[in-house]
Structures are given as C-alpha cells and as structure tokens.
Amino acid sequence: xxxxxxxxxxxxxxxxxxxxxxxxxxxxxxxxxxxxxxxxxxxxxxxxxxxxxxxxxxxxxxxxxxxxxxxxxxxxxxxxxxxxxxxxxxxxxxxxxxxxxxxxxxxxxxxxxxxxxxxxxxxxxxxxxxxxxxxxxxxxxxxxxxxxxxxxxxxxxxxxxxxxxxxxxxxxxxxxxxxxxxxxxxxxxxxxxxxxxxxxxxxxxxxxxxxxxxxxxxxxxxxxxxxxxxxxxxxxxxxxxxxxxxxxxxxxxxxxxxxxxxxxxxxxxxxxxxxxxxxxxxxxxxxxxxxxxxxxxxxxxxxxxxxxxxxxxxxxxxxxxxxxxxxxxxxxxxxxxxxxxxxxxxxxxxxxxxxxxxxxxxxxxxxxxxxxxxxxxxxxxxxxxxxxxxxxxxxxxxxxxxxxxxxxxxxxxxxxxxxxxxxxxxxxxxxxxxxxxxxxxxxxxxxxxxxxxxxxxxxxxxxxxxxxxxxxxxxxxxxxxxxxxxxxxxxxxxxxxxxxxxxxxxxxxxxxxxxxxxxxxxxxxxxxxxxxxxxxxxxxxxxxxxxxxxxxxxxxxxxxxxxxxxxxxxxxxxxxxxxxxxxxxxxx
Numbered sequence: 001x002x003x004x005x006x007x008x009x010x011x012x013x014x015x016x017x018x019x020x021x022x023x024x025x026x027x028x029x030x031x032x033x034x035x036x037x038x039x040x041x042x043x044x045x046x047x048x049x050x051x052x053x054x055x056x057x058x059x060x061x062x063x064x065x066x067x068x069x070x071x072x073x074x075x076x077x078x079x080x081x082x083x084x085x086x087x088x089x090x091x092x093x094x095x096x097x098x099x100x101x102x103x104x105x106x107x108x109x110x111x112x113x114x115x116x117x118x119x120x121x122x123x124x125x126x127x128x129x130x131x132x133x134x135x136x137x138x139x140x141x142x143x144x145x146x147x148x149x150x151x152x153x154x155x156x157x158x159x160x161x162x163x164x165x166x167x168x169x170x171x172x173x174x175x176x177x178x179x180x181x182x183x184x185x186x187x188x189x190x191x192x193x194x195x196x197x198x199x200x201x202x203x204x205x206x207x208x209x210x211x212x213x214x215x216x217x218x219x220x221x222x223x224x225x226x227x228x229x230x231x232x233x234x235x236x237x238x239x240x241x242x243x244x245x246x247x248x249x250x251x252x253x254x255x256x257x258x259x260x261x262x263x264x265x266x267x268x269x270x271x272x273x274x275x276x277x278x279x280x281x282x283x284x285x286x287x288x289x290x291x292x293x294x295x296x297x298x299x300x301x302x303x304x305x306x307x308x309x310x311x312x313x314x315x316x317x318x319x320x321x322x323x324x325x326x327x328x329x330x331x332x333x334x335x336x337x338x339x340x341x342x343x344x345x346x347x348x349x350x351x352x353x354x355x356x357x358x359x360x361x362x363x364x365x366x367x368x369x370x371x372x373x374x375x376x377x378x379x380x381x382x383x384x385x386x387x388x389x390x391x392x393x394x395x396x397x398x399x400x401x402x403x404x405x406x407x408x409x410x411x412x413x414x415x416x417x418x419x420x421x422x423x424x425x426x427x428x429x430x431x432x433x434x435x436x437x438x439x440x441x442x443x444x445x446x447x448x449x450x451x452x453x454x455x456x457x458x459x460x461x462x463x464x465x466x467x468x469x470x471x472x473x474x475x476x477x478x479x480x481x482x483x484x485x486x487x488x489x490x491x492x493x494x495x496x497x498x499x500x501x502x503x504x505x506x507x508x509x510x511x512x513x514x515x516x517x518x519x520x521x522x523x524x525x526x527x528x529x530x531x532x533x534x535x536x537x538x539x540x541x542x543x544x545x546x547x548x549x550x551x552x553x554x555x556x557x558x559x560x561x562x563x564x565x566x567x568x569x570x571x572x573x574x575x576x577x578x579x580x581x582x583x584x585x586x587x588x
Contacts, residue, residue: 025057028080032057035079038099041092041120043113047102051092051117053124054079061128063155063335064088064121065327067135068114068142070097070104070189078134078324085328086336090121094142097192104193105230106138107145107166107247114146122153129153130335134327136160136263137270137303141249144277147260148252150286156293156334158327160263161302163273164280167244168503170270171234174520175496175503176473176546177556180414181269182231184421190227197222235557240503250276253284259293261330263323265302266353266491266524267310267428269418274298275523278348279364293334296348296364297321298525303420304427311416311428313488316356352454353490354480354527365457369583373462374446374534376572376579378402382442382538385433389444391536391580401571404440404539406472408548408563411541412441417477417492418522419545429488432479432537436487442538442570444580445481453534454527457583459491461519461538464576469551469566470508471498475542476519478580479535480528487535491522494546498553508553514571521580536580540568 026033034057038050052073056062065087067076072093079089095113096104118131131153133143140162147157163169171182198219237243245251260281264274278296285291299321301310307319332338346360374391376382382389382402389402416430436443461476477492498506500517509515528534541548547556550563572578 026080028084031080031084033080033083041117043095043109043116045112047095048100049092049095049102049113049117050099051090052076052079054083054089054091055126056083056086056088061126062086062088063130063132063331064090064124064127065132065134065331066117066121067091067133067139068094068110068117068146069135069139070094070106071139072098072192074098078327081324082328085332087331088124088126092117104189107141110142110145111149114142115149115151118146118151118154130155132156132158132331132335134158136323137162141166144249144256147256147258148249150255150257154258156258156331157260158263158330159260159274159277160323161265161268161270161274162249162262162277163270164249164276165244165273166247166249167237167240169273172238172503173546174473174494175238175499175506176494176549177235177238178421178545179547179556180419180421180425180544182234182421186228186231193227194221197226232557235555238555238557239505249273250280253280254286256281256285257287257290259289259295259334261295261297261326263297263299263321263326265304266298266300266351266526267304267418268302269420271298271302271418272520272522275364282347294347295330297326298348298350300351300353301428304418311426311430311488313353313429315351315353318358319351319356350456350525352456352525352527354452354529354532355454359456359525365583366585369457369585372582372584373579374536374582375577376402376444376536376570378444378572382444382570383439384441385436385443387443389442391444391446391534395574395577396572397574399573401466401569401573402442403567403569404442405565405567406440406540406551407565408541408550411543411548412438412475412539414542414545416489417542417545422544425545429480429490432477432487432489433485436537438539440539443535444538445535446533448483448531448533449528450530451587452527452529454525454585455582456525456585458523459521459583460581461493461521461536461578462581463517463519463538463578464514464571465497465517466512466514466569466571467497467509467551467566468511468568469564470511471496471549471553472509472551472566472568473497473540473546473549474517474519474568474570475537475539476521476580477537478521478524478526478582479537480526481533481535483531490526491524492542493519493521494542495519496549506555514576516576534580534582538570540566
C-alpha cells in the first residue's frame, strides 16, 4: 500500500472508531438487525465509552439490554437473537478497555459509569425507557455496581456467576490470597493495557542517523509498572478494610431496587457470592420489587464449565442451562409483562448432583433441611488413607489429637474444585486419592450409607486446633466416595487462622494454645447415594489456588521469603468435639 494510502487507512479507521458511524446489516431469522459499531457516549467526568448497538431495522421503540464488559465487546454474539425477539442490545467496553477511553482500574468507576450508561441507553431514540442488564463474571459485577447506583431506568438485572464480596470471594478467601485466580486474571487483562501503551510507538515519528536499521526496537514495551497496579494494591490490603467495603456488594444491598435473576454454579469460584446476592437482596433490597423479585438458579459448573461434563463427571444433558433462552424468558416476564409461567414458579432452582435432577425451593438455606454434625474420630491417627480417621453422628469421648507437619516448601496441590486462573489447573470434581496419600492430609470417612443422604445447604467445619506456629492455615474438603473407592471433591474452603475472629483484623496465635475455629467449606446440593460415603479432608494448604501460609505471621504483600514448618493439631475429644456440619434433606 502506498504511504499516502496507508496513512489514509489509519485516518479513516480512527474516524470510524471515534464517530461510531460504522454500520452493518445482519439477518437473524426473518429479522433485519442493524449493527452500529463503536457508538460513543460521554461519562459525567468526560470520558468516552464506546458500544456496539444491535437494534431492529424496523421503526419503533424497544426495551434495551445492556452489557458492560472488560473482555472486548466484539466477542458478544447474543445481540442478534435478542433483536429478533424485540429488544435492542448494547455491548459496551468499560472504561480503559479496548475501544473505550480512560484508565483501567477494576471496580473503581463501575457504579458511576454503570449509572451513566443505563440512563444514556434509556434515552436513545429507539429505546422505550426500560433497560435490563446481562452478563457473567466481571460483566455480572458491572451489573451489580450499576444496580447499587440505582439508575431510574434500570428495570432488572441478570448477573451470572457473580461475587457478593470482592475481598472474601475473589481476592481473598478465609484470609488466604486467591493466588491462581488473581495472578492469572491480572496478567490476562494486562495484555490489552500493554497493547494500548505500545500503540503510540507502533509507527516511528523520527529516524536516528546513528542507529542502523538492524537495531530498530520495533516497539517500546516499557516496564511492568502500570500494567496492573490494582493487583499490588490488593496485596497491600489483606484485611477487610475500607478499601474493600466501598466495593462490597453486600454492604450495599439496600441500594439495589430492581428484580434480579442470579445464575450460579456448583464448583464455580463465585458460588457463594451468587447465593448471597440472592439472599441478601431478598432480605435487604431497597424496594418491594427488589425484595420480592429475586430468583436463583444453581447449575453445575459456571467458571468450571457449562456441562454436561464438569471435571471428570458427566451429569447428563439435563444439567445444561441455556443462558440465552433463560434470559429471554426473564426479560419477557419482567420488562414486557409476558405471562410465561415464571410468576408461578418457586424462586430457587437447584441442580442436585448425584441424583442429577432439578429441585425447586422457596428459601435458602432450605427450610426443610436439618443440620447434622458428623464428628471427627481416630485412635491411632487420621493421617492419609492409611489412617483410621472416621466420621459419625456420635460425639467423641477420649481420643488423641491428630497431628501433621505442614511444610510451606511442599504444599498440598490444588486438584479440581473451583480452581481458576491457570489453564493447567483442573476444575470441578476429580479423584482425590493421590492427595489423600499424603501424611499431611487428615482423612475422615463415614461408613457406607444404606440409603441416599442428600446435602443441600452450607457446609462448615467446627474445629478445635492448635499449632506450633503463630499463624497457619486449615483447609477443609468435602468428598464423595463411591463404592469403587473413587473419592471426588464436592466443596472446599480455607481459613488463615489469624483471621479466625474477624476478616477485618488479624490476631496471631499463641503457639500450643487450642482455638475453636470455623472453616467455611462452601455450599452444595449433593446426594451421597446408597453405598457411598462422606469423606472429609483436613490439611493446611491448597496451592496454587491459595497462596502458601509461611507460618510466620507475614502476609502475601510482604517481600519475606523465610518460612517455618508448623506442627498442626486437630483435637476431637469430649471437650473438643470437632465436627463437619451439613444440612441434610429428609428422606422421602
């Protein structure tokens, strides 16, 4: 291409990006879809955000579905289908991402920019004034933040796999840093930041007479500074302080005034957040419409995969949820007032693993479920599968404590579960027997069940522990053991013991002192079929899903590299009845 033509090409490309005049026509069924690319909108502080707009070619005014994403709006394919069903869809690059201007810093501008975007969308000439929102993961977070800002024209939301507390369910969990997730996500999103940075050096503006052509640097890559400063800010705030509270959805449930359909997944990294968003807005929402208008669907997978096979388990085609079809049904019901039967359904639908069937409930936790405490037992030690650890409904009497040595240089590896952030990490249910061979993993198992036992609800560990160190972690993993011995993980959690009293303030341990701690293992809907067993694994690491506790009382934001091995103990006797606490559905 001649140089004049090349620069004309660059000029035209820049013109279309800034003006939003790029337009095309698609055909979805019998519907002609107008697509406008990079349509600009200006935020309250003067930053230009750009959107792709999908709308019917026919005249009229339509409800709008808005999606705000950091992952590049060009990958969205749901727009034409929405248009064919009588909607306008707008997909927007959030501030600092891809075609939108400004600086990318997660969460910082999502409430204000979400409010401005909803109101802008509602005022477009082809909009009827009603705006719904859609999207998964961070795109679900942008919905929640917009709803917290309470824009007048927001009609409903559909957050898919969303956290409710950024600190506790995303960046940290139980006080431990979610290493694989945070490092993988931050590095992935830094690519676009780097592309934007080097874009200015992609064309030479001067030529140096002393530099031969062979030493031309091509691009000025700069340093890693500025690519993801938020990641290092997160490390500076291990406590649940004001930095996090300003962005906690849980702290602002009362500001959310619209109905919401919350779609979550067992084995999803934000499984607990999805449930808490539903329950929190139902109880504390800022309007009757919000409190009465929340719905929850818990599928299997989420970030761990759409099914039917998740991990190494095939749950059958019936577990698969068509997000698009569900969204259309939801928007028709809320935004168009269509009587499609949704109003007569119970607000909660749960996929029960093991039974591989759907269950409908009115409340969470499920009111007909009863708590059961499976007490930990051993006589000669529960270390590994070779030990004699057991679980039973009978409390312990006089039993010795179980002890193991946790060495941060040799942590227990992550195997399945809600692992995310590294393509090499397996997600979902996998056979844990290789993990259970380790002497630093305590293994407790029930006898085989004569009839199915179905757990539906939160799972917690009530443990009496001590350590030779001033700080350490305790992990808990719920496992389903089948008659052939295969032991697949169901739910898991972790507690950094210095956060045993509160996530807001760390308090180190006194070595050798016994503490009663609670480990949140997560929630589940899992049937342990006849012949199966419930198993509990207790250890002190799950790496790299969570960072290693160095047992010194230092946090992940410090440059310390020194570590100590810790001798950790789990007590189970009459005065220290450690137990696995679950919610059991009655036999039918």
